[in-house]
Amino acid sequence: MNVTETLSQGLKREFQVVLNAADLKTRLDDSLQDLQGKAKINGFRPGKVPVAHLRRLYGRSVMSDVLQNAVNEANQKIVADNNLKLAFEPQIRFPENKDEIEAAMEAKGDLAFTVALEVLPKIELADISDVSLTKPVAEVPDADVDAALLRMASGNRTYSPKGEKAKAESGDRLIISYVGTIDGNAFEGGTGEGIPLDLGSGQFIPGFEEQLEGAKQGETRTIKVTFPENYGAAHLAGQAAEFVVTVTEVQGPDAVKIDDELAKAFGMESLDALRAAVSEQIGRDFQAQSRRKLKKGLLDALDGKYTFELPPTLVEQEFNSVWSQVEADMKAANKTFADEDTTEDAARADYRKIAERRVRLGLVLAEIGEQAKVQISDDEVTQALIERARQFPGQEKQVWEFYRKNPQALAEIRAPIFEEKVVDHLLGQVKVEDQTVSRETLYADDEAEETAEAKPKKAAAKKAKKAEASEKADDASA
DSSP states (O other), X not given: XXXXXXXXXXXXXXXXXXXXXXXXHHHHHHHHHHHHTTOOOTTSXXXXXXXXXXXXXXXXXXXXXXXHHHHHHHHHHHHHHHTOOBSSOOEEEOOSXXXXXXXXXXXXXXXXXXXXXXXXXXXXXOOOTTOEEEEEEOOOOHHHHHHHHHHHHHHTOOXXXXXXTOOOOTTOEEEEEEEEEETTEEEEEEEEEEEEXXXXXXXXXXXXXXXXXXXXXXXXXXXXXXXXXTOSSTTTTTOEEEEEEEEEEEEEEOOOOOSHHHHHHTTOSSHHHHHHHHHHHHHHHHHHXXXXXHHHXXXXXXXXXXXXXXXXXXXXXXXXXXXXXHHHHXXXXXXXXXXXXXXXXXXXXXXXXXXXXXXXXXXXXXXXXXXXXXXXXXXXXXXXXXXXXXXXXTOHHHHHHHHHHOHHHHHXXXXXXXXXXXXXXXXXXXEEEEEEOOHHHHTOOGGGSOOTTOOOSSHHHHHHHIIIIIHHTTOTTX
């Protein structure tokens, strides 16, 4: 085969490959000879089927494989000969003239095709010895532990009947039965019996709980509500419905008790043990937040040290991923960019900067990890996979099998492990100073700061970003 480079522009490369007819014929003949020794066809002894007969039966199929193998071989040759690192799989463009293709399929004419590549940039690692970072560290306040215990106790509180004449009020628990209809017809999921409902909890659709305030035991009310436009069940979204609700019992909340009995309800021997466990968990949360801010500072510093051309397709894919989440968040909030005093074009520009940052940092971290020979053990991947499976109670086996059978999905498990190990490697090369801060400072939103994270300047973009980008903006290599 003959390979000629026809384009070298930025990170784009194109090569013309010519497979001459004689080479194609030789490859086809060799493949048919190999098939002859394996083919089992009625009327012929094994290994004795004439090649001409095989050509008539399987010639086009075999030639298709020959051409595919030749294309793969050409791709490998181009990458190896030019020492390229690909951003994506090569794109192959065959001739539009069908006669050329047919001639090649018959090994009677040359086949010329184009291989278009997008390569990764060459990255010279920057010196980071001058980087100084501040790691915020916060002690766990007793007030936070007390507040957590109060939430636990409130969520674990008991209720007692208030009596037949008592009127339900916010904070009470009702035991209800109901039948829901839309246009007079019952619908799936619209019927329930003996259902506990805490007034003021917002657990039912908007307007439902408010219409039960003041109800008494044994009372039946007709509740009229409209399902939200973004309701999870699409066939109910936006639909007006009526519920005939019967209040079986009105219960009032008992006093909240933070004592040893509460601790035992959570599997602890005593209140002191529960308090210690809560304090420890809050401490772990503080450490995770401290790590996030330290990592963000490191990535900000890295981002300021690197400027290079980015593979456009990588950026476009990352942007599309981010933007699809933005659109979903805006739709869920029933908001438009105009509602938030911005425009779609302005938001797109901001999110494209985020996409570019992610791609740039991902490439930098990958290069640093490669040069530092950062390795991920099978045990580390297995442990991460176990943790992922635990997030889906009752489906652990299915989750485990899904990742084990899908290399691309498993790569999503490996990527954050690799990134964190590279970050640890880098933190060992820079100056890190602990700074004691309050809990409020540790969790303070840094939207007001001008950072390389390129946070959207408009309120809508800020809000939409939180679900996808705030936690993932620094997951650059994922």
